[in-house]
Amino acid sequence: MPSFRAGGREWLVSIDAPKIRRVREACKVDLGSRKAEQFEQLTGDAVLAGEVLWQLCRSQAEAVGMTEDKFQAMLSGDDGEAAGTALIEAIIDFFPSRQRQLLREMLATETAVSSARIEAAESRIRNPETIEQMKAAAIAEVQARFDEMLRMRSKNATG
Helix, strand or coil: CCEEEECCEEEECCCCHHHHHHHHHHHCCCCCCCCCHHHHHHHHCHHHHHHHHHHHHHHHHHHCCCCHHHHHHCCCHHHHHHHHHHHHHHHHHHCCHHHHHHHHHHHHHHHHHHHHHHHHHHHHHHCHHHHHHHHHHHHHHHHHHHHHHHHHHHHHHHC
16 A cells, blocks of 8 residues: 655545545545546545545644644645545556556656656756846846836826
8 A cells, every 4th residue: 555654644535436535625626537537636636635645644733633724734745745646656656557557668668758848948947048148138228127127217207
């Protein structure tokens, strides 16, 4: 069963029909859908993923007196990433084995694409030429705004 560590404890993430229904009602996300929409929603919105995780881990959290806000506050940084991974794994585990294999392959492909995107952005942002171009564009923007302000002021003074 997928799990993650946060707040000094381990949280188990499992999905079954009652939890799917609860998440549908509370979060408007269909974890039982055979479409890839829920993966895109959850990987693209950390707050939504936290809300879904709360629904899935609620009984564990309430057993130790934890509120929803306190639970979700734990889900940042590396702990949040681990929780998101456990959530995706739990969704995949819900499906029959043949579909799990396909979903895992799809997830691996998305992970590879995401890693390539991050590497490309890091490479570009660290390039000294990019930094100089960004500085020049920022300076040009500031100068254009000042020029426009001066034109408006001059126009108001003469008109």
